[in-house]
Amino acid sequence: MEPKNNLRSLDRQINVFLPAISLICILCIFISCNKQDRTTVIYGKVTDQNHQAVDSILVVAGGLWDFNIEVVKQIYTDENGNYELVIDVPKKYIKLNV
Known part of the structure; x- marks a missing residue:
């Protein structure tokens, strides 16, 4: 037993x-x-209609949250028209626009 x-x-x-x-x-x-790693890198080059680089253009990244768009980060282009944004995207954002 x-x-x-x-x-x-x-x-x-x-x-x-x-x-x-x-x-x-x-x-x-x-x-x-x-x-998850929520760090995003956004980069690019701003040119005019003649494909010439444009400096001092404000590039804005906005996050969509609860039907509102909030500015997450902004930067100006350099003398060659280049920009780079390194963003730690908060989890509340469902979309990021530049």
Whole structure:
């Protein structure tokens, strides 16, 4: 009779610890998926209709959040018309426009 009691005890332990272990695994997966790198680099060159570089043009990145567009970052082009924005995009934004 003792082997049956041992099996019942083992069965109870599995029934107690299996849901807890499953929950821990699910939480670990959720936490690891949620830590995404939200850094975005936007770069380009502004030219006129003659394909000449244009300096001192304001480039604005705006984030869409709750049907509102908020300025996230802005920069002016350099003397060669180039710009580069490095943005840590907050998670509240669902879209980023330049």
